[in-house]
Amino acid sequence: xxxxxxxxxxxxxxxxxxxxxxxxxxxxxxxxxxxxxxxxxxxxxxxxxxxxxxxxxxxxxxxxxxxxxxxxxxxxxxxxxxxxxxxxxxxxxxxxxxxxxxxxxxxxxxxxxxxxxxxxxxxxxxxxxxxxxxxxxxxxxxxxxxxxxxxxxxxxxxxxxxxxxxxxxxxxxxxxxxxxxxxxxxxxxxxxxxxxxxxxxxxxxxxxxxxxxxxxxxxxxxxxxxxxxxxxxxxxxxxxxxxxxxxxxxxxxxxxxxxxxxxxxxxxxxxxxxxxxxxxxxxxxxxxxxxxxxxxxxxxxxxxxxxxxxxxxxxxxxxxxxxxxxxxxxxxxxxxxxxxxxxxxxxxxxxxxxxxxxxxxxxxxxxxxxxxxxxxxxxxx
Numbered sequence: 001x002x003x004x005x006x007x008x009x010x011x012x013x014x015x016x017x018x019x020x021x022x023x024x025x026x027x028x029x030x031x032x033x034x035x036x037x038x039x040x041x042x043x044x045x046x047x048x049x050x051x052x053x054x055x056x057x058x059x060x061x062x063x064x065x066x067x068x069x070x071x072x073x074x075x076x077x078x079x080x081x082x083x084x085x086x087x088x089x090x091x092x093x094x095x096x097x098x099x100x101x102x103x104x105x106x107x108x109x110x111x112x113x114x115x116x117x118x119x120x121x122x123x124x125x126x127x128x129x130x131x132x133x134x135x136x137x138x139x140x141x142x143x144x145x146x147x148x149x150x151x152x153x154x155x156x157x158x159x160x161x162x163x164x165x166x167x168x169x170x171x172x173x174x175x176x177x178x179x180x181x182x183x184x185x186x187x188x189x190x191x192x193x194x195x196x197x198x199x200x201x202x203x204x205x206x207x208x209x210x211x212x213x214x215x216x217x218x219x220x221x222x223x224x225x226x227x228x229x230x231x232x233x234x235x236x237x238x239x240x241x242x243x244x245x246x247x248x249x250x251x252x253x254x255x256x257x258x259x260x261x262x263x264x265x266x267x268x269x270x271x272x273x274x275x276x277x278x279x280x281x282x283x284x285x286x287x288x289x290x291x292x293x294x295x296x297x298x299x300x301x302x303x304x305x306x307x308x309x310x311x312x313x314x315x316x317x318x319x320x321x322x323x324x325x326x327x328x329x330x331x332x333x334x335x336x337x338x339x340x341x342x343x344x345x346x347x348x349x350x351x352x353x354x355x356x357x358x359x360x361x362x363x364x365x366x367x368x369x370x371x372x373x374x375x376x377x378x379x380x381x
Contacts, residue, residue, distance in 0.1 A: 006251045006340055012373035013284025013321070014252035014343070018050050020379020022245040024062040026231045029243070030214055031063070037221040040066035040207075042228030044074060044090070049290075049366040050232060050248070051374065053081050058379035059231070060085060068226055072097055075106040088133060091143070098122025102129050109169060111135045111143040113152060116159055123162065131166040134197060134204075138170045138189035139182060150196055157200045167205040167224070168194050175212035175220075176237050183216055212236040215243075234361040235351050242351065248365065249345040250372070252285035253338050257327070266324050267316025271296075278328045281312070283341055286321045290368035291343060292357035293318045303356045306342040307334050 008015045031039050041064045042048075047055035056067060056078060066086040069075045075089045088107045092115045101108055102123065107130045110116050123129040137144025145153070153159055170190045174180035190208050198204055206222035211230035213220050215237065235242035258280050266272040266280055283305065287293045295303045296318045304311040305325045312325040327335045344350060350361040357364070 008251060008253050008340060009373055014250060014289055014372050015375055016368060016372040017249040017375045017377060019247050019377050020054060020058040022233065022247045023055060023231055024058050024379060026244050027059055027062045027064060030227050030230065033214055034221045034225050038066065038224040040064060040068060040224055040226040041231055042068040042226055043078065044068060044070040045366045048228060048232050049368040052077060054376050054379060056081050066224065072100045072106060076100065076104050079104045093118050093122065105130050107131060107133060109133045109135045112145065113149050120163060131164040133167040133169050134165055136168060136170045136190065136193035138186040138193065140171050140173045144170065150193055154196055154200055160200065165201045165204060167207060168197060169207045172208065172210055172213045175210060175216055178216060178237060187220060229362055232365060238351065246349060248350055250343045251340045252283045252343055253340055254281045254335065255284050256282045257335055268319060269317060272316040278326050280315065281325050281327045281335055283323045283325060285343060286319050286323055288320045288369050289372050291318055291323065292359065294357040295353055303353065304348065306347045307339065310334065
C-alpha cells in the first residue's frame, strides 16, 4: 500500500489502516508452527488498540475459538460479538462479579487462593457456571498461585470442591529473549506445578506460551498457545528478523510548508536549531493520535516520516496535534498542502517507533488515538 493509496477525509488529520488479512495470515502462520496445539488470541485492550469487533471476527473466521481479555467488561463486550467463543478473563473475578461471568459465560483465570474462594462462594447459587482456569506463577511474580498456594491446594483439596477446572496457565517473563535462562526455569516450574495440581484435579489442559513463547519451540506449546502482539505484526524478538506480516499503516496530511534558515528554531522549547536553509512541513498528527512525544528525542531527527518513499526526518518536538518534518530533500511537487505522509507502514514499523521512543510496540499500538480515522481492509470488519 503506497502513500497515495490512502485517503484522509476532510474531517480528520490522519488515517489508521488495519490490514485484517495480515492478522489472519499471522494467526495461520502461528498455527503452522504449533501443529499439536490450539491457537488462541489475546484481544485485550481493544485488540491492542486496533478495534475489538473487526479483529475478533477476523480471528474467529480464521479458526480461533479461544480469546483472552483482561477484565469482565472486556469479556462482556466480546461476548456480544462472538456468542459461542471461549472467553478467558485473565484478571479473574473480584467479589460481587461472579454473576457477570455466569451470565456472559466468561471463563475466569483464578490467580490466587482469594480468587478461588470468591469464585467458590459466588457460584454457589448459580444454576450453571463456566469452567475455571488456574494460573500458576512460575517466576513472573505478578499474578498467579505461588508454590505455597499450590501446596495448600494439594493439601486442602476441598478448596476446589464444586469448581470445574479445565486448564492450567502460566506466563513467561523473558520469552522475547530466547537465550534467557528464565525460559527453561519457568518451563520446569510449570511442569512441576501441573503435576502437583493434577494429583487433585485430574488431567488439565496447559497453556504457557505467549507470542514470543510460540517461537521458543514445541516444548513450550503444550495444549494451547495464546499469542497477542505477534498477531498484530509486532516482532516476537527484537534481536531477530520479524517473521510476522505488518498490520498497521498510519498516514497524516501536510497542513503547512514554510522555509526556515539559521538561526531559527522549530517547535516547543526551541529544541531544533536550523543549521542551513530548509523546508519544514507541519503534519496533522501528534501524541494525542498515539505518536509518542519521545520519538523526537531531545535534538530531533531520530525518526523519519516518508512521502512516496522519500525520507523526511522529524525536527522539533512532537506536540499534541502536530509534528514537523524536514522535507528539504523531498521533491517540492510532493510537499503540497494536503499531501499524505506515511508515519507508520512499510518504512517504519511500530517496533521501530517504539525503539526510538524508549518503549515497546505494545504501548505504541494500544495508545493509538480514537481521533484517527480508521479504515479496515480485508478480513471480516
